[in-house]
Amino acid sequence: MGGNRLGKIFQVTTFGSSHGKAIGAVIDGCPAGLPLDANDIQRELDRRRPGTSEITTPRKEEDKVEILSGTFQGKTDGTPIAAIVYNKDVDPSAYESIKYKPRPGHGDYGWISRYGHYDYRGGGRGSGRVTIGHVIGGAIAKKLLETFNIRIIGHVTQIGRIKAKRIDPKRIEEHTLENPVRCADEKAAEEMIKLILEAKEKGDSVGGIVEIIVSGAPAGLGEPVFSKLDADIAHALMGIGAVKGVEIGLGFKVAEYNASEINDEYYIREGRIRTLTNNSGGIIGGISNGMPIIARIAVKPTPSISLPQRTVNLKSMKETTIRIKGRHDPCICPRIVPVAEASVAIIIADHMIRAGFIHPCKIKT
Ligand SMILES: Cc1cc2nc3c(=O)[nH]c(=O)nc-3n(C[C@H](O)[C@H](O)[C@H](O)COP(=O)(O)O)c2cc1C
Numbered sequence: 001m002g003g004n005r006l007g008k009i010f011q012v013t014t015f016g017s018s019h020g021k022a023i024g025a026v027i028d029g030c031p032a033g034l035p036l037d038a039n040d041i042q043r044e045l046d047r048r049r050p051g052t053s054e055i056t057t058p059r060k061e062e063d064k065v066e067i068l069s070g071t072f073q074g075k076t077d078g079t080p081i082a083a084i085v086y087n088k089d090v091d092p093s094a095y096e097s098i099k100y101k102p103r104p105g106h107g108d109y110g111w112i113s114r115y116g117h118y119d120y121r122g123g124g125r126g127s128g129r130v131t132i133g134h135v136i137g138g139a140i141a142k143k144l145l146e147t148f149n150i151r152i153i154g155h156v157t158q159i160g161r162i163k164a165k166r167i168d169p170k171r172i173e174e175h176t177l178e179n180p181v182r183c184a185d186e187k188a189a190e191e192m193i194k195l196i197l198e199a200k201e202k203g204d205s206v207g208g209i210v211e212i213i214v215s216g217a218p219a220g221l222g223e224p225v226f227s228k229l230d231a232d233i234a235h236a237l238m239g240i241g242a243v244k245g246v247e248i249g250l251g252f253k254v255a256e257y258n259a260s261e262i263n264d265e266y267y268i269r270e271g272r273i274r275t276l277t278n279n280s281g282g283i284i285g286g287i288s289n290g291m292p293i294i295a296r297i298a299v300k301p302t303p304s305i306s307l308p309q310r311t312v313n314l315k316s317m318k319e320t321t322i323r324i325k326g327r328h329d330p331c332i333c334p335r336i337v338p339v340a341e342a343s344v345a346i347i348i349a350d351h352m353i354r355a356g357f358i359h360p361c362k363i364k365t
């Protein structure tokens with residue numbers, strides 16, 4: 001199949017599917033000497049886990065992770081780290097009657113066109129559940145980055161047309177930790193939850209926007225051509241199911257301004273070069289400039305909905321309709337937050353090693 005790997009030196013390869021035996025990741029290129037145990041990964045997986053509130057899929061999974069290799073006496077030893085989560089609440093019954101009917105908005109038709117032999121149960125490897133692998137890789141990347149005081153935090157900024165007020169990035173974590181919609185603006189969060197529940201009640205779904213902020217990254221990460229830091233971040237984020245747009249900094253809004261209005265002007269504070277504004281989202285010419293790195297993703301409404309929709313029967317080659325049953329997220333945004341953080345963490349960890357900020361073999365702080 002190919003295409004299951006992210007990162008060049010810090011490489012994360014994921015495997016597994018929604019209704020198969022297990023899902024996991026193999027991380028190659030993590031330097032030796034990083035303290036790591038299952039709890040470091042579990043903490044992140046718990047933030048992604050399904051079945052935790054009325055605004056997530058009711059599929060009940062513990063998502064308990066087991067580290068199979070790559071650590072010795074509580075630290076990474078430079079060998080491939082393999083970690084696995086077994087699928088427990090597997091129930092493909094809802095997919096039996098629709099196996100020849102591609103779901104509008106989901107990956108079914110594309111996968112059948114490309115591979116022919118296709119695991120139709122829950123989209124197989126096309127399921128959002130495979131993002132367990134992203135989160136495993138990202139948890140290790142985050143742990144590595146924390147050693148260098150680099151932190152990555154995501155939050156929901158919009159659901160449907162409801163927009164959150166801007167909040168001090170330092171306060172996002174405390175405000176989103178206990179909040180099921182992962183929005184730091186408490187008033188907007190309440191309205192968002194209401195909107196998600198209304199859509200769910202109707203058998204429909206809603207989309208939104210998630211922002212990811214990297215703080216503490218040094219200037220000098222990235223490459224000037226092709227493997228630009230912004231290009232690699234966009235690649236990683238677009239690799240998550242349901243993501244239809246990526247913005248860095250001001251993003252699509254740059255079209256509305258003159259350069260004199262949005263160029264980030266430089267100044268010096270306590271011997272450090274900074275910029276007055278951060279419209280470039282911390283990346284200039286493909287390389288980080290030491291300001292916070294800011295990416296935003298547009299997440300589409302969950303494709304599997306129970307309202308009737310038009311589709312085709314690929315066996316009889318006749319037009320037909322579909323009503324999707326089963327267990328689905330009425331909105332993907334809250335659960336995509338840890339996945340997006342993980343994807344960005346993998347790219348930043350990879351570039352930290354590539355640019356020489358982290359030794360590729362052993363941790364030297
Ligand atoms: C965390 C997460 C959870 C998801 N949950 C669902 C779901 O419950 N039902 C569904 O139809 N799609 C869900 N998706 C979205 C599909 O996986 C995605 O739309 C599908 O793979 C098609 O890919 P595309 O939207 O990128 O074109 C989820 C995605 C993610 C990342």
Ligand SMILES: C=C(O[C@@H]1CC(C(=O)O)=C[C@@H](OP(=O)(O)O)[C@H]1O)C(=O)O
Nearest residue numbers: 018050057059122123127128129326327
């Ligand atoms: C189980 C998860 O999300 C699943 C993502 C998903 C999809 O089509 O993407 C469809 C549903 O799967 P199933 O029909 O197999 O229950 C969701 O529950 C998970 O993320 O852990």
